Amino acid sequence: MKELKSSVQKTFKILEYFTTQKPEWGVTELAKAIGSNKSTVYRFLADLTKLGVLYKHPETEKYSLGLKLFELGNRVQLKSAFVDKTHPELIEVAKSITETVHIAVFKNYQIFHIDKVESPQGLKLSSRIGSSGPAYSTALGKVLLAFLPTAEQEQALQVIMTEQSPIAFTEYTITNRQTLQKELIKIKEKGYALDREESEMGLICVGIPIFNQHNEVVASLSASGPSNRFKEENVVNYVTTLQKGATAIRQRIDYFKP
Amino acid sequence: MKELKSSVQKTFKILEYFTTQKPEWGVTELAKAIGSNKSTVYRFLADLTKLGVLYKHPETEKYSLGLKLFELGNRVQLKSAFVDKTHPELIEVAKSITETVHIAVFKNYQIFHIDKVESPQGLKLSSRIGSSGPAYSTALGKVLLAFLPTAEQEQALQVIMTEQSPIAFTEYTITNRQTLQKELIKIKEKGYALDREESEMGLICVGIPIFNQHNEVVASLSASGPSNRFKEENVVNYVTTLQKGATAIRQRIDYFKP
């Protein structure tokens, strides 16, 4: 904590420790994890709790993220001006496809999941809304890359290949720049991206771009399911349904740009 | 800003200024509004932007709430352990009722909207997820109050009547403690609350409680619509459908307590 200059940074460094994997922390525990003084962390937690940013469990005395963050999170424009407007359409698409449907945007050279509607069927994905993931190994990511303006795509590929040093999650993951570039060209031609077990064995995914009324890619839409259920011959139908959804979304979001 | 001691408080005081009504701010403007120095606010905004908590529009140079808050907001347990699990059920209820459906919890003696599914029909409410509102003038609020343990209800009524000094939004709004208390008893007997234009003229609302597996009220569920469409004879049907939803939700949330 010595390296951090401003209290603002310290505040959010603390909040970042409250993850899905570890949503509850005690003072001492957290101070140890952050490598900071106990009383310093104590004061931060106390302050944040008073504001409702953290919640202190009456019995366990452990802290977790509070309603204030839920409140602020819902005020973010991406949520109020995009997700809220597109969600009903997502429900429609999911109903018609009967597989899990996702929307993602491109952020920091990664995909950022902003909404999903889960398949009513047993097998589901476990992606979290508000979570990030690699762009190179997913249909959502590849399609976002494919429809980026050339200069931006160049730069994105550069960053992905150098700073992220792609990991082969499965034997099908594309980790090579040339291969990815060719794939992106093909995606742009076909209008959709396919991910056949590139990020996880047994998982298949189709993704299409969502354009705003300036014809800029603003997000991508996907359907995904287990490989045994996700038949080759359905892909065309999925794409058609997704595109119908994308068109409807386009009407609703005006000139939105994330 | 002089009165505020910790930077944590200053940070969230700043974030609170980014509302739905005014989601974008410039430095000078915001400094004036807060009553603080320009360069101080500038540094806060710069720090917050670097962290992704705020977003600085490339052209307008204005600041707005950023994706980091969306991310953190989705990690709040109420969202990940409650809303995510209950949302599909909400969709079902809304589909079957064909009116807007809401879920709220009780917080700080107010109702806190945590999820909604809008009616596909033209006329809609404009409540925001993550927003608070009075408990005494809504079906969601009255039903939450009605099923509170006696001691807590006492205290809640006390706070509401003294600190909130109820406002008569319409001629039907209950602003009197005795009247409200009688109403709560009736609600508990009947098992549901009705709001006939008590918070807004032309708006009718039915609400029922959601219990967890310890039989504690954890939330309330409502259907609402314009008075011309919302016929008396449908209320029973609505209640039945809502209760079916509440039962399904109860299964999914285990012993959740907000």
Next chain:
DNA sequence: AAACATCGTTTTAATATATGAAACATCATC
């Protein structure tokens, strides 16, 4: 039941960080 841990909380003086006035930069508009 005494001794020992472990946790949250409070206190303190030392110091690092936040502050605000002023100057500067950039951009419109007049």
Next chain:
DNA sequence: GATGATGTTTCATATATTAAAACGATGTTT
């Protein structure tokens, strides 16, 4: 090209933040 409105940087000063230590409460071990 002067004027006024932005955002941004600088710097001495004031002040909030820091960390060690002590405290109190609770639970665990011997």
